[in-house]
Amino acid sequence: MSSKCAECVFKSKAASKLTFEQLGHLAENCASVTLKKGSVLMQQGALSSNIAYLKKGLAKIHIKGPYHEQIIKIIKAPEYLGLPNTFGDKINNYSATVLEDSEVCFIDIDTFKYLLANNEKFAYEIILSLCNNELGSFKKCATRTQKQIRGNVADVLLDMSNRVYDSDDFEIPISREEIANLIDKSRESVSRVLSEFEKDGILKISGKKIEILDKEKLKLIFETG
Amino acid sequence: MSSKCAECVFKSKAASKLTFEQLGHLAENCASVTLKKGSVLMQQGALSSNIAYLKKGLAKIHIKGPYHEQIIKIIKAPEYLGLPNTFGDKINNYSATVLEDSEVCFIDIDTFKYLLANNEKFAYEIILSLCNNELGSFKKCATRTQKQIRGNVADVLLDMSNRVYDSDDFEIPISREEIANLIDKSRESVSRVLSEFEKDGILKISGKKIEILDKEKLKLIFETG
DNA sequence: TTTAATTTGTGAAATATATCACAAAATTAT
DNA sequence: ATAATTTTGTGATATATTTCACAAATTAAA
CATH class of the missing domain: 1.10.10.10 (Winged helix-like DNA-binding domain superfamily/Winged helix DNA-binding domain)
Structure with a gap:
């Protein structure tokens, strides 16, 4: 069993709640990629098949508006990207593009679901971060x-x-x-x-x-x- | 053990994943209230102590902006309100007010956390709904x-x-x-x-x-x- | 290196919306 | 039922921002 996720320096707070076995399972079902500035890591309209974990770098979440591209927010690593895409709909509702050379792990959606279902602390951390996202969007809305x-x-x-x-x-x-x-x-x-x-x-x-x-x-x- | 949640006609999709025992536990730790139009069920600035489940009725989520009150969205029952408030911060970041006579269950936060930790299907449904909320706010942002x-x-x-x-x-x-x-x-x-x-x-x-x-x-x- | 393409800065004019002002209507309190 | 309060409609004016136009500067390509 691979231990690359167990040893990952950029491990997320959620992933730190996983057992050694679960981290091994994760390692076998995720791919780490280095992306050049400007690369699109998630394309609006495409089938949503992966969760992305922005390990290192910077990205923007953007969405095609009626007239022009709308940037929703700037995301700094470490953070999971695309949960709403993967869990909210079959196709991506927004795009994500890296703004500087970045490292991203693409995690198989079934593996992610397996971890959510089998580790309540992991799931809890994910819930926390989703809640914080929502608060952030409320605040943005008002300002x-x-x-x-x-x-x-x-x-x-x-x-x-x-x-x-x-x-x-x-x-x-x-x-x-x-x-x-x-x-x-x-x-x-x-x-x-x-x-x-x-x-x-x-x-x-x-x-x-x-x-x-x-x-x-x-x-x-x-x-x- | 009370079976009032088990028998509730307005049971949420998440709650339908709970076992009979868990529903009993929930019933003992939640209070159902009928609120008159205009009642504030969650006040920005107050300590966040409960999750609210809007069983029946209509509510608005609103937030004090720098100049005037900003309405974030209109929520139609059934839906959980205040998860971002309770999980995202110690104090409420937004208010919720019912727009018509409504029925609301206030659920003890520890009970809610207990259910999240002990029933992965429940937690999964909550994650789904948080993801959908985020998608909704992205779309709203663009339009x-x-x-x-x-x-x-x-x-x-x-x-x-x-x-x-x-x-x-x-x-x-x-x-x-x-x-x-x-x-x-x-x-x-x-x-x-x-x-x-x-x-x-x-x-x-x-x-x-x-x-x-x-x-x-x-x-x-x-x-x- | 030179050329081409893109990004950026800035003025002038156009425009959508806000603000102010006040009366009419509707709701709530007495 | 009547008075008091709040909500609503609408004109006139003010204003912030957009749009258009074009040159300068920067970045990418040949």
């Missing part, structure tokens, strides 16, 4: 729609700084257009706001490189909308 | 933000007609202001669109009573935004 563009751009920048990179100086992994799709605004408006923030000394921008110079001011903009 | 007000109002009306009342002739359970909060638009704009729809012969409106006269046209408006 994204009730703030105007400056507040939303500030939100994205703070999220990148705090959650994704843990630094005030980072290279944003998405284009201006993608920022716009994330906050439901036009590319041009996002550009303008970014320029404005730079003019006001809040940011230092050089292409995709962004440095937050005045985080307090940015927070204030986020809070006041 | 609500990419359509303008006519498309959004059409969406709400079609949802009421198809999912909630299964009829083209219904009394809408929320005020114009609440419709506005649901689609992130102003009350006045919602009023105007409703009047416009009536003028165009799509609806017949009399206060909260709404009759859809031309559903095809309404669908078209929904689809074309």
Whole structure:
């Protein structure tokens, strides 16, 4: 029996609840892949056949809207992707694309179901993470729609700084257009706001490189909308 | 041992997976309540202590936004409410209020956890419903933000007609202001669109009573935004 | 390296929706 | 039943954001 999952450095909190035997079973039914930036790991419309575990890297969840592509959220490893796709419907309801070179494990759906059914602690961790996802989407719902563009751009920048990179100086992994799709605004408006923030000394921008110079001011903009 | 849950006519799909003993245990640790229209069954900010099962009736999930109350979704029985509240955080992240006289079971959180841990089919059903919730919020995310007000109002009306009342002739359970909060638009704009729809012969409106006269046209408006 | 393609920034004009204001209608309380 | 309160409809005006247009800058391809 393989012990590669047992030894995995990127083991999820849920997987750490599995027995050695269960980890062996998992190892035999999952495939680890290194994906290049821009690779689609889950395609909207395709048959949903696997759970994906983003071991390392960054991904976006996106969905085809009536007019343009809508980015639902940016996901930082480690996290399971595609549970709603696999359990919610026969075909994928959304796509997932990696934003930087990433490592992903594709887990056979029946194996995943077997683990859910045979290890209540594993199932419980999965339930916890689904609940947290739902809370997150509720919050997003309330902030994204009730703030105007400056507040939303500030939100994205703070999220990148705090959650994704843990630094005030980072290279944003998405284009201006993608920022716009994330906050439901036009590319041009996002550009303008970014320029404005730079003019006001809040940011230092050089292409995709962004440095937050005045985080307090940015927070204030986020809070006041 | 009480058999009231075993005999419950409104038993959830998840609960139907429970053994007779487990249903007895559930019956001893849950309280069924009849709530009058407008009652808050879960208050944002309060300690999350129970799972609520909306047995019969209709409820809204809402959250305090930076400026006004945001309605996240309208929930029709039967459905569990508050799982993300109870599992995601110590305090409630959102409120739930019934929109018509409803019946709700409050289930002790430890009992719920016990059932999750001891009945994998129950847990699996809960996972399924959480996944479906997430898919729903993704879809909402894409439609609500990419359509303008006519498309959004059409969406709400079609949802009421198809999912909630299964009829083209219904009394809408929320005020114009609440419709506005649901689609992130102003009350006045919602009023105007409703009047416009009536003028165009799509609806017949009399206060909260709404009759859809031309559903095809309404669908078209929904689809074309 | 040069060319082609894509991404980005910015002004001016167009537009959808919000806000303000107030009266009419409907609901609730007395 | 009457008064008080809340909800609703609608016009006029204000405003944030989009759209269009095009040049500059960046990135990818030949």
